[in-house]
Amino acid sequence: MVKRNVRSIISRGAIAIAAIVCSSCEPEVPSVGFLETVWVPPAEKVEVHSLGQGETFGGLLYGAVDANEQDEVLRAFQNYADPRRLRERTNVVLRYRAGTNKLRSVDVAVSKDRTVRLTRVDDGWGSRLVETPIFVDTVYATGEISETFWGSVVNNVDLVEMTFEDRNLLIDRLDNVFQWQMDFSRQIREGDSYRFVFEREVRPDGSMRDGKLLAAEFVNLGVPYHAIYFDPNGDGYGSYFDLDGESVRRAFLLKPLSYRRISGRFSSGRRHPILNTIRAHRGIDYAASIGTPVMATSDGVIIHRGPKGSFGNTVEIRHSNGWVTRYAHLNGFNGDVNLGTRVRQSDVIGYVGMTGLATGPHLHYEMLQNGRHQDPLAVDLPSGDPVPADDMTRWRAEMSGRYELLETIRGQSPLRTFEAEAGDGRASGGPQQGEGA
Numbered sequence: 001m002v003k004r005n006v007r008s009i010i011s012r013g014a015i016a017i018a019a020i021v022c023s024s025c026e027p028e029v030p031s032v033g034f035l036e037t038v039w040v041p042p043a044e045k046v047e048v049h050s051l052g053q054g055e056t057f058g059g060l061l062y063g064a065v066d067a068n069e070q071d072e073v074l075r076a077f078q079n080y081a082d083p084r085r086l087r088e089r090t091n092v093v094l095r096y097r098a099g100t101n102k103l104r105s106v107d108v109a110v111s112k113d114r115t116v117r118l119t120r121v122d123d124g125w126g127s128r129l130v131e132t133p134i135f136v137d138t139v140y141a142t143g144e145i146s147e148t149f150w151g152s153v154v155n156n157v158d159l160v161e162m163t164f165e166d167r168n169l170l171i172d173r174l175d176n177v178f179q180w181q182m183d184f185s186r187q188i189r190e191g192d193s194y195r196f197v198f199e200r201e202v203r204p205d206g207s208m209r210d211g212k213l214l215a216a217e218f219v220n221l222g223v224p225y226h227a228i229y230f231d232p233n234g235d236g237y238g239s240y241f242d243l244d245g246e247s248v249r250r251a252f253l254l255k256p257l258s259y260r261r262i263s264g265r266f267s268s269g270r271r272h273p274i275l276n277t278i279r280a281h282r283g284i285d286y287a288a289s290i291g292t293p294v295m296a297t298s299d300g301v302i303i304h305r306g307p308k309g310s311f312g313n314t315v316e317i318r319h320s321n322g323w324v325t326r327y328a329h330l331n332g333f334n335g336d337v338n339l340g341t342r343v344r345q346s347d348v349i350g351y352v353g354m355t356g357l358a359t360g361p362h363l364h365y366e367m368l369q370n371g372r373h374q375d376p377l378a379v380d381l382p383s384g385d386p387v388p389a390d391d392m393t394r395w396r397a398e399m400s401g402r403y404e405l406l407e408t409i410r411g412q413s414p415l416r417t418f419e420a421e422a423g424d425g426r427a428s429g430g431p432q433q434g435e436g437a
Contacts, residue, residue, distance in 0.1 A: 044104065045096040050089050057083040057108065064103050069125070075107065076118050076127040081110045115210055134201045134209055141210055142195035142409045149184045152194075168207040170198060172258050173213055177240050180250040180381065181225045182218070186262050194218045197405045213240075215402040228399045232391045241387055243403070245395055249384035252319075253297040253345060255376075256327060256365050257286050257352070264362075265377070281364035282373040283326070290331050290361045292352040296343045297325055297365075305339050311364065312356025315349050321369075328364040329356050 007092030062069045068161045093107040115130045133197030135279040141158035154167050200211035216227045227248050240248045304316035311328035318324050332351025367374045387395045
């Protein structure tokens with residue numbers, strides 16, 4: 001037994017030595033050396049054009065194809081878009097076969113997300129719609145207000161990779177979600193804070209095609225407000241609820257415009273800027289540029305659309321429970337809004353102007369209940385429908401997961417605890433404000 005072990009050790013040693021010797025005897029790998037650079041002509045010639053003022057797609061094709069082909073190209077294009085409605089600065093790419101002046105394809109960017117691709121086929125020209133590819137990512141951000149909410153979000157270092165336009169769009173999304181809890185133009189205070197999780201669809205150029213706020217928290221004067229996205233029907237048209245499953249929506253919007261400055265408040269007596277007399281101001285004035293969209297603050301029926309004395313162009317909407325809202329000094333009306341038209345909350349009904357007695361562009365907004373004026377900034381608005389009882393189990397699971405995403409963001413907020421007790425109460429199963437918050 002010992003002799004066999006010794007032979008085995010000697011044998012393995014000999015194999016190892018042979019391997020070392022043989023490795024040093026391996027032939028060198030031949031090298032082909034460096035090859036000279038070979039110039040290859042492009043497979044096609046590409047021309048990129050941008051429609052100028054008054055220039056048409058058909059005019060751009062003139063000279064690229066003959067008159068018969070021009071008609072064929074335009075007919076193929078009409079399968080997806082109207083060539084007469086292309087805007088100035090629309091990008092058009094012409095591709096020719098290499099070494100010839102024969103047009104082989106045309107790309108027309110009809111929007112940031114859609115391109116009509118026209119290609120030469122056996123019997124003329126064909127077309128297809130090409131969707132801009134996107135990827136989905138999630139943005140986490142937190143901040144503290146030093147001066148304005150707008151400035152805090154636009155200058156937030158967490159959002160440095162987003163374009164300026166997308167940051168403005170994000171502000172609008174936050175404003176739309178929290179518009180029933182607070183008015184970002186008047187209630188924000190220095191030291192208020194926010195944090196949110198935002199899922200977005202991103203184009204190859206870094207711009208955002210669409211986005212959805214998954215969870216958000218805003219702390220105003222130490223009081224936290226929450227909005228968690230939930231889609232009970234799974235159809236992509238979900239809504240936002242607080243941590244107790246109550247809807248953040250109200251029967252009325254707090255204001256009929258996106259994030260805007262208040263230039264005049266409700267008052268029983270103020271000096272009129274034009275008439276120079278003391279008279280009641282029974283509404284709220286919102287300063288905004290001409291053409292800014294004006295939204296219906298609640299579902300209702302149009303009962304007035306047209307001039308109305310010193311109010312200028314005015315829309316009035318009758319709502320349930322004796323409510324009427326008035327929107328004055330409009331520059332124009334939405335073409336789909338007429339007397340008797342039924343509108344829904346957030347529908348655009350007109351555009352900011354300065355018709356009637358107005359010193360500058362703004363919207364004058366009033367609320368009346370049973371004929372009596374109410375201060376729009378002081379009305380206690382009823383809430384919308386809560387999470388359906390049948391969906392509470394799924395809601396708690398999704399809400400908890402999305403709230404935990406908020407908790408991963410740096411920065412502190414008022415103390416919260418998680419209650420996992422069973423029962424029907426809406427306070428159970430979700431983060432709650434703890435004592436001393």
